[in-house]
C-alpha cells in the first residue's frame with residue numbers, strides 16, 4: 502500500500518506557491534504532473550543517448566533504438582498486449598483516434614453504422630463524423646440516463662443500437678466531464694457478439710486504472726502519455742496485430758517503407774508502417790518511465806485513491822448552496838464537475854486561482870453533452886495520486902468565499 506503523503510515528494514512542481522498560497526493542482530483530467538523519475542529519464546536520454554533511431558549503426562543510435570523499442574515493450578506489458586508490435590506511438594489520444602478512423606475509410610460503406618456515446622470527448626467524436634462523411638456511414642449514439650447524466654450509459658438501449666450494420670463501436674472508459682466509469686468489458690463483449698470493431702478511449706483511465714487489452718478483447722485502445730505522468734506529445738494506439746497489418750497507413754514517408762521506387766513504395770508491417778518520420782523518442786522513453794512509476798504504486802491502489810477523493814469531493818461539494826453536480830453520485834472516478842446558477846465557471850476558476858487552486862472551467866471538449874444537459878460550461882476538479890483530502894477542504898473553502906462574493910448563499 503503506497504504512502505500517499507510521500508508520493509507528493511516525487512513531484513517537484515507541487516512544492517510551489519501560486520499567488521502566495523500553496524499550489525493545489527486539481528486539473529489532472531487536462532494533464533497530470535510528472536514525477537522526478539520521468540523528468541530524470543528525459544534528461545538522461547538527452548544527456549547521454551540522443552540519436553535518431555533505426556537508421557544508424559553507431560553506439561548512440563543503437564542505445565536510442567534499444568531505449569525506444571524497450572519503451573514499446575514496456576507499454577505492451579503495461580496494457581498486457583500480446584506483442585510490442587501492437588503498440589503504435591502517436592502524439593496522443595487525438596492522433597490515435599484519427600489514425601484508426603482515417604484508416605477505416607477504405608473499409609466502411611454507405612449504410613454501415615458507427616456507434617459511439619453521448620458522453621464522448623470531441624477527440625472521440627469529430628474523427629468519426631469525418632469518417633461517416635467520407636464513407637456514407639451513419640453515426641448513432643448510446644444515450645446517457647438522467648437529467649444530470651447520473652445514470653451513466655443506457656445499457657438497455659444497446660440491444661436496439663447494436664444491429665448488424667454497426668461496424669465500429671467507439672466509447673470512452675472514463676468520462677472527462679462526468680466522472681462516469683463505463684463498463685468497458687461488457688461493452689466490448691456485446692460489440693464482439695455482433696462483429697463490430699471496438700475502440701476504447703482510455704485517455705482518462707490510462708494511468709488511473711488497470712487495463713488489460715487481452716482480457717477486454719478490445720480491437721483498439723488509445724491513450725495520452727501526458728495524462729498518466731508521462732510527457733506531452735506522446736500517446737499510444739494499441740491495435741490487434743492482425744488488424745493493424747490490414748490497415749492502410751494514414752501518413753507515409755521515411756521509416757515506414759520497405760522498398761521505394763520513383764513511382765511507388767511498399768509498407769513495413771506494424772508498428773513501423775504507422776510511424777512515418779522521426780518519432781518522439783524521448784517522449785516514448787519518458788512514458789515507459791511513467792509506466793514504471795505507476796506500476797510501483799499499483800494501478801488498483803491509484804484507482805481506489807482517485808475514487809475515494811472523487812466521492813469525498815462530491816459529498817462535500819453537494820453541501821454548497823445552489824450547486825448542480827453532474828455525473829453519477831456513486832461509483833465515480835476522480836473527476837467532479839459542477840455548476841452554480843448565476844456564477845460563470847470562468848469566474849469560479851479565476852477566483853480559485855487567487856487561492857492557488859488550479860481548476861478548469863468550460864465545456865471540456867464535450868459541447869454536445871453540455872447542450873444535452875442544458876449547460877454551457879461547468880467547473881471541473883479532477884484528482885490524481887498526489888491529491889489529498891485536505892486539498893478538497895481548501896477547494897470547498899475557496900468556493901464558499903466565491904459564492905459569498907457573488908451573493909449566493
Ligand code: PMP
Nearest residue numbers: 593594595622624677704705725
Ligand atoms: N478523450 C478524452 C476522454 C480526454 O479526456 C481527452 C483529453 N482531455 C482526449 C480524448 C484527448 O486527448 P489529447 O488531447 O491528449 O489527444
